[in-house]
Amino acid sequence: MAVRDERLIWARDGVDWPNRDLSRFIETRGLTWHVQQAGHGPLLLLLHGTGASTHSFRDLIPALARDYSILAVDLPGHGFTDLPPFYRLSLDGMARALDELLRTLAAKPAGVVGHSAGAAIGARLALDRAIRADLLISLNGALLPFRGAPNFLFPAIAKALFLNPLTPRIAARRASPKAVARLIRDTGSHLDERGLDLYCRLMRTPAHIAGALGMMANWKLQGLARELPRLETPIVFVACDGDRAVPPADGATLAGRVPHGRYLEIPSLGHLGHEENPPRFIELIRSEMRHAGGRTA
Template identity: 50%
Template sequence: MSDKPNWSVDGSDWPNRTASRFVDAAGLRWHVQVMGEGPVVLLAHGTGAATHSWRDLAPLLAQRFTVVAPDLSGHGFTSTPHWQRLSLDGMSRDLSVLCNKLAISPEIAIGHSAGAAILTRMTLDGLIAPKLIVSLNGAYLPFGGPAAQFFSPLAKMMALNPLVPRLFAWRGRDPAAVHRLLKGTGSTLDALGERLYRRLVGSPGHVAAALEMMANWDLHPLVRDLPRLTTALLLVAATRDHAIPPDVARRVRQLVPQAQLELIDGLGHLAHEEQPGRIAELILIAAERAGVLAAQQEMSN
């Protein structure tokens, strides 16, 4: 589906637009934002999001790091591959090709929701070698029980029906509907945040990629491999997250002995958008602990 967001129109006031560039890699044209100086931090957003998700956190991190934040395959302003490549393995490989094209070796990999799973898969497969992975409400565990047997076939059916993304996009243009969708994650965003999500959800091509990603998503191999992860892992879990409850992070903590768990009260699934300064401080402390930074420097929202 070609009804993707248009950079000249939808990107005319995109957050941190001056940091944006377009890069060809893995047969895709990627939208990437690069800012700051210092050790390289790679950011990977969650399903259905884009670089706007880092609009306030990325500039804070850029005070100490070189921040590289792409729109993942099929999302935002990055072109869409064949739907079968929108799997955990496929998106991990494509993102590694982009990293090679940019000639970056991330020392910190920060992923939100499904983005955390992608960066952890890349690390386990030797595609990147960060000193630290930061999971922000990471989507590491598959649905269990009857939900798994219902959700996967439904997602595939929806993803392959060209009318479904258009229906979602039509509904996504309703501000009230997007407000309810975001509130359902346990997060409260400002008017700009809601407007940016509405812009994306109103794009059939963006919605189609998110649905295709969900249809192809299989986390069972990742769960199997998590115990052999040796990289430092910070699990940030928000107590009001209705999408990925904190119990997911607790279970991952049991699988990865060196993992550190940080519970944050009062925030939801989009905690890094609600209070970016709070999340930046946690990342800075973890970076020092992992030896990426030598001394603490205060970061403020």
């Protein structure tokens, strides 16, 4: 059995998935996507980070849907969305695939909220003029390459692991609740039992592990870093001071490089701050969108 066939099954694994009643499956060229849609008004596109899924925004979606239309997606190879070929798990490949999804849905986001690697995808879409949003909100955005040797070694290691068909299966078998809790703590975050259980389910799924590894192996940010100074879309770099996955200083650095960038720091939270304290981020997103002007509410 191929790794891509060892995936989450909606009829089995989606029975109690967060916001299940909002879920749809959309076909585009070569991919079946899991998306969640809700609300009315200006459209907010929610993009999760590497290794996550729509569940990452489980508490934000119902609250934000009171003021906005919401489109949250499982990125390719993540959650309930198909695992594509290796080369399509790059930043450019992800952006092109998402552009096709948005065209299929005739969706025109007024705002993009991207967590971690999701922020890079949002920026890439804006730079390519695939979207014309009023605002990008980067939540602990991973938009800069690793420094020094990790910049070269980490993708190579991830690629080697991805290309070994046994790796995702072995990693899935080792994804015990304790191991997953330790991984989350290493990012500087502390989740409740529900949050840990959802990540545990994802990490026990070989196809999801393969998607995350393939994304990390393909994730080259040098080009994006060079192009960000020509980003015309206003962007808010939100960083949690306890983030151990992405240095908070990256957001401050980037805010000084882009024409319409601002930096906001949130105390006492880690890389998954929007899951640790949803009300704080719901209010932040509403406030930033209110001040963005244009099509926003």
